[in-house]
Amino acid sequence: MAGGSIKSSPLNPLVLCGSVGRRAIGFAGSLRAGLEHLGGMWRMFVWAIYYCTIGPLTGKSKLRGQLFPMMSNVGVKSFPIVFLIAALIGAILVLQTGDVLKKYGQINEAPGVVALSMTLELGPLMTAVILAARVGASFTAVLASMKINDELLALETMAIHPVGYLVAPRFLSMVIMVPCLTVMAYLVGMLGGSVVAFSNYDIPTSIYVLKTTFYLEMKHILSGLMKSEVFGVIIAIVCCYNGFITTGGPMGLGRSTMVAVVTSLVLIIVADAILTAVVINYIL
Amino acid sequence: MIEVDNVTKSFGDFVVLRGVTCQLRRGETMCVLGGSGGGKSTLLKIMIGAIRPTSGRVIIDGDDISRMPEAQLNKVRRKFGVMFQGGALLNSMTVGENIALPLHYHTKLDADTIGTMVKIKLQQVDLLHAEHRLPAELSGGMQKRAAVARALALDPKILFYDEPSAGLDPITTTRVDFLINKLRDRMRMSNVVVTHVMESVQRIADHIVMLDKGNVILDGTLADLMASEDPRISTFRTGEYAEGAEGITSTADYMKDLLM
Ligand SMILES: Nc1ncnc2c1ncn2[C@@H]1O[C@H](COP(=O)(O)OP(=O)(O)OP(=O)(O)O)[C@@H](O)[C@H]1O
Ligand SMILES: [Mg+2]
Numbered sequence: 001m002a003g004g005s006i007k008s009s010p011l012n013p014l015v016l017c018g019s020v021g022r023r024a025i026g027f028a029g030s031l032r033a034g035l036e037h038l039g040g041m042w043r044m045f046v047w048a049i050y051y052c053t054i055g056p057l058t059g060k061s062k063l064r065g066q067l068f069p070m071m072s073n074v075g076v077k078s079f080p081i082v083f084l085i086a087a088l089i090g091a092i093l094v095l096q097t098g099d100v101l102k103k104y105g106q107i108n109e110a111p112g113v114v115a116l117s118m119t120l121e122l123g124p125l126m127t128a129v130i131l132a133a134r135v136g137a138s139f140t141a142v143l144a145s146m147k148i149n150d151e152l153l154a155l156e157t158m159a160i161h162p163v164g165y166l167v168a169p170r171f172l173s174m175v176i177m178v179p180c181l182t183v184m185a186y187l188v189g190m191l192g193g194s195v196v197a198f199s200n201y202d203i204p205t206s207i208y209v210l211k212t213t214f215y216l217e218m219k220h221i222l223s224g225l226m227k228s229e230v231f232g233v234i235i236a237i238v239c240c241y242n243g244f245i246t247t248g249g250p251m252g253l254g255r256s257t258m259v260a261v262v263t264s265l266v267l268i269i270v271a272d273a274i275l276t277a278v279v280i281n282y283i284l
Numbered sequence: 285m286i287e288v289d290n291v292t293k294s295f296g297d298f299v300v301l302r303g304v305t306c307q308l309r310r311g312e313t314m315c316v317l318g319g320s321g322g323g324k325s326t327l328l329k330i331m332i333g334a335i336r337p338t339s340g341r342v343i344i345d346g347d348d349i350s351r352m353p354e355a356q357l358n359k360v361r362r363k364f365g366v367m368f369q370g371g372a373l374l375n376s377m378t379v380g381e382n383i384a385l386p387l388h389y390h391t392k393l394d395a396d397t398i399g400t401m402v403k404i405k406l407q408q409v410d411l412l413h414a415e416h417r418l419p420a421e422l423s424g425g426m427q428k429r430a431a432v433a434r435a436l437a438l439d440p441k442i443l444f445y446d447e448p449s450a451g452l453d454p455i456t457t458t459r460v461d462f463l464i465n466k467l468r469d470r471m472r473m474s475n476v477v478v479t480h481v482m483e484s485v486q487r488i489a490d491h492i493v494m495l496d497k498g499n500v501i502l503d504g505t506l507a508d509l510m511a512s513e514d515p516r517i518s519t520f521r522t523g524e525y526a527e528g529a530e531g532i533t534s535t536a537d538y539m540k541d542l543l544m
Contacts, residue, residue: 062388150369154368
């Protein structure tokens with residue numbers, strides 16, 4: 001027992017090496033698993049593009065029946081919550097920056113703050129976060145339950161490609177609806193800002209609109225839309241992929257949904273940082 | 285028609301099938317028997333090309349599907365229909381739409397013709413009244429029959445059933461068995477049926493393959509099954525549980541088993 005305790009003491013160099021080695025092996029293992037998942041998502045992305053473009057032309061996939069209900073689910077039904085959050089964000093922006101701007105006699109520039117932060121950052125980001133939680137989670141849950149129930153296998157044995165049948169409509173409706181929702185978020189955010197600007201700082205709406213058009217340029221809107229498109233692709237692929245790889249019954253379904261939403265959010269923020277650097281350095 | 289040639293399958297270190305060889309002939313019903321976890325569903329999934337064997341070959345009408353690229357495999361898949369252990373109907377659509385799905389994908393028929401064909405398939409399994417209901421609204425036995433109807437949609441030559449009668453009452457079990465026989469006799473279909481139920485085996489089997497721990501321990505007719513003296517087979521036949529049948533007769537054996 002005494003000998004054992006010395007041997008297994010954490011300061012024993014051999015034990016130290018062993019545990020570092022074990023950590024390293026464990027880390028290498030999870031790194032490999034992570035890379036495998038990235039590869040899987042990439043393959044799913046390529047298949048999804050194929051089944052959204054070439055597939056329907058060659059009659060290999062049929063999107064028509066599924067696309068519109070899916071678009072309504074992704075887009076139309078998400079609109080109320082996007083509306084609420086974007087309006088409040090616009091209002092909060094004016095409230096937060098108003099006092100400082102007023103101190104320097106620049107309160108009339110508040111619309112510019114709202115316009116630029118909504119289009120370049122907050123509009124795309126908040127829309128993506130809402131969609132990851134509302135739509136992405138349901139993508140994963142539905143596909144995971146189909147996986148558990150052997151429905152994916154059944155599609156495969158009917159020679160219907162599960163990515164073409166299940167992922168393509170989800171992917172396409174995301175790609176179509178995310179920019180639409182983001183544009184709505186822009187407009188609603190500015191609307192929310194203008195209400196507070198009028199009620200708290202007596203900026204007339206005509207001035208607000210004028211100032212907004214002064215600051216806002218096409219490149220801001222387009223950079224924001226580019227970001228939101230990337231976020232939409234991330235949500236669709238990450239969430240569908242996690243549904244497809246689910247194993248282990250209802251517990252697995254819960255775990256996959258959690259992993260899908262967290263992974264989407266992390267990847268969205270990472271992509272946001274990279275894209276912001278690109279936009280600031282090369283576009284603006 | 286289907287030749288399974290020395291197929292092995294392992295998941296990681298865990299060996300499920302250890303060299304399975306068997307043959308399905310045209311127009312016969314082959315029953316795959318064996319205890320729970322014996323690898324029956326795995327064998328079935330290998331025969332339909334859903335998972336690839338670790339080694340060995342599966343030959344369907346002269347083509348080895350175990351190493352076949354996916355696109356070519358899809359053509360072979362048109363030859364068979366599969367009823368999975370849980371039915372695996374798509375839960376988001378009605379029974380009728382489920383059956384219409386493969387028709388929409390793989391034929392150029394117009395919607396009216398497809399509607400008629402769906403009705404014919406449902407008629408074959410006595411489910412005409414359930415066409416517009418969702419799978420979740422059906423009983424377990426109805427779901428299984430609906431899954432058979434979907435498997436029949438493209439008029440396959442081979443039908444695979446994974447435990448068609450598990451969880452059904454004796455009368456519904458008999459009905460499903462009659463359906464299997466009817467399809468074999470009238471449509472000349474070949475059937476592969478995975479089952480636990482001895483009564484079903486007696487009603488439907490032309491040919492029996494029995495798996496135990498990944499090995500084939502019987503490959504023959506019903507008469508061979510009934511005549512076999514092998515304790516693993518006779519206990520399965522009678523359903524009796526003999527203490528010691530698993531080789532545990534003493535505390536020492538038990539400890540050895542646990543610590544292995
Ligand atoms: N994807 C998999 N990964 C790891 N192990 C698996 C996998 N699929 C099956 N197994 C294992 O293979 C063994 C055989 O499984 P299989 O589903 O073929 O059994 P079965 O004979 O159909 O049993 P049952 O009668 O209960 O359906 C089981 O021990 C199972 O744990
Ligand atoms: Mg099984």
